[in-house]
Amino acid sequence: MSVLAVLVRRELSLAWTRGGGALLAVGFFVAAAVMLPLALGPAPERLAAVSGGVTWVVLSLASLLSLDRMFERDFDDGALDLLALGPLPLEIVAAVKCLAQWTVSGAPLAIAAPVVAVGLGGPVALAPMILVVAGLGGLSFAFLGGTGAALALASHRGGLLIALVVLPLLTPPVIFGGAAIANFGSGLPWSAALCLLAAYAFACVALTPFSMAGACRNAQS
Amino acid sequence: MITALRVEDLALQRGERVLFRRLSLRIAAGEAVALTGSNGAGKTSLLRAVAGFIRPVVGRIAFEGAAGDLPGEDARRAGCHLVGHQDGLKPGRKARDELLFQARWHGGTAAGALAAAERLGLTRLLGLEVRVLSAGQRRRLALARLIASPRPLWLLDEPLAPLDAAGRILLGAVMAEHLAGGGLILAAVHDPLPLDARQVGIAG
Numbered sequence A: 001m002s003v004l005a006v007l008v009r010r011e012l013s014l015a016w017t018r019g020g021g022a023l024l025a026v027g028f029f030v031a032a033a034v035m036l037p038l039a040l041g042p043a044p045e046r047l048a049a050v051s052g053g054v055t056w057v058v059l060s061l062a063s064l065l066s067l068d069r070m071f072e073r074d075f076d077d078g079a080l081d082l083l084a085l086g087p088l089p090l091e092i093v094a095a096v097k098c099l100a101q102w103t104v105s106g107a108p109l110a111i112a113a114p115v116v117a118v119g120l121g122g123p124v125a126l127a128p129m130i131l132v133v134a135g136l137g138g139l140s141f142a143f144l145g146g147t148g149a150a151l152a153l154a155s156h157r158g159g160l161l162i163a164l165v166v167l168p169l170l171t172p173p174v175i176f177g178g179a180a181i182a183n184f185g186s187g188l189p190w191s192a193a194l195c196l197l198a199a200y201a202f203a204c205v206a207l208t209p210f211s212m213a214g215a216c217r218n219a220q221s
Numbered sequence B: 001m002i003t004a005l006r007v008e009d010l011a012l013q014r015g016e017r018v019l020f021r022r023l024s025l026r027i028a029a030g031e032a033v034a035l036t037g038s039n040g041a042g043k044t045s046l047l048r049a050v051a052g053f054i055r056p057v058v059g060r061i062a063f064e065g066a067a068g069d070l071p072g073e074d075a076r077r078a079g080c081h082l083v084g085h086q087d088g089l090k091p092g093r094k095a096r097d098e099l100l101f102q103a104r105w106h107g108g109t110a111a112g113a114l115a116a117a118e119r120l121g122l123t124r125l126l127g128l129e130v131r132v133l134s135a136g137q138r139r140r141l142a143l144a145r146l147i148a149s150p151r152p153l154w155l156l157d158e159p160l161a162p163l164d165a166a167g168r169i170l171l172g173a174v175m176a177e178h179l180a181g182g183g184l185i186l187a188a189v190h191d192p193l194p195l196d197a198r199q200v201g202i203a204g
Helices: A003-040 A044-062 A069-076 A079-084 A090-119 A124-151 A159-185 A191-220 B043-050 B072-079 B095-105 B110-119 B135-148 B165-180
Strands: B004-014 B017-028 B032-036 B058-065 B068-070 B080-083 B153-157 B184-188 B198-201
Touching: A003 A044, A003 A069, A003 A090, A003 B095, A044 A090, A044 A124, A044 A159, A069 A079, A069 A090, A069 A124, A069 A191, A079 A090, A079 A191, A079 B095, A090 A124, A090 A191, A124 A159, A124 A191, A159 A191, B004 B043, B004 B184, B017 B032, B017 B043, B017 B058, B017 B184, B032 B043, B043 B080, B043 B153, B043 B184, B058 B072, B068 B072, B072 B080, B080 B135, B095 B110, B095 B135, B110 B135, B135 B165, B165 B184
Parallel strands: B032 B184, B032 B198, B080 B153, B153 B184
Antiparallel strands: B004 B017, B004 B058, B058 B068
């Protein structure tokens, strides 16, 4: 088994057990979405009008959960030193951690998102677009969240700090994803927004591992 | 393959405080050095500097290979084990999973990891979660990767501290074997190492 496969297995297993894994994020997502009709009132047409956008915002918040332990556990117990002395650079380690976070939390959220949107009264035709947007957006959330988690390493219990650092960076994918969903629903051209969302997500995947590795090295020194 | 470690005119600083200055040290293959010094003198910092985590303010750390100095990054990634106060083990995972990961990550094999566990008397414990192990058992588990994935330079921070008498004798034998095979050991200690080692004192 290659070293990369060994690392991926470990990170998936750790991500699964970190703060409840997929169940926690999906549970929070569904619970927050259920609150919405209670606050807005039961008028179906009002709920249906906002279902797509609201699903998307709540999903972006749900994906912030369980980020704070991404690097912190390895930092606290010394495993980060061990990872730094391994054969693969810290940049790869950081990227694998984020991909594991996406697999365990982002992908289940993306699968739950169309269900939640339709549950709120959104059109069923919107479901495929929400799935794609949530999957792509979730990728950028995981990598940006990892950056926040790595930056907050030295400050213990930096959960809220991570949210504050990361939220502004989440605005572009939220805007692009929201536009893709809204335009798709109203029959307007949607491919530009989706392309921008994909570009942002892939830029995050390509660039943030460097800042995560730098932040880890800074915390280790 | 590292054949010698050279520390030249090194000074380390933590925050505003200079830990030590003008430390020079050479460890050749087959040699063990015991770093001594009071608490806070900078033993751990020196080990972390050799491992590449702390940048020296002055001086340099070089790894000699068969054909001249090796690039530091490569030498550390392929030739260096660091066992510190924190053992890098996840409390919630099985001892076996953690050992296999640590061994493979450092270039060892599963068979080697199980043999190392046998050698250190861990076989019975492999099915348990790390959280239920005692401090000494956890340290043995962390030390198992030294045997499981052979690397020339061992940086050990208080390796004896949580070990019982039998464990210390066992570690002495393992270290002697490593030296006989051309390995290098740099260990920060308060108690004497259970084998012949050159003493180097660090004074602030």
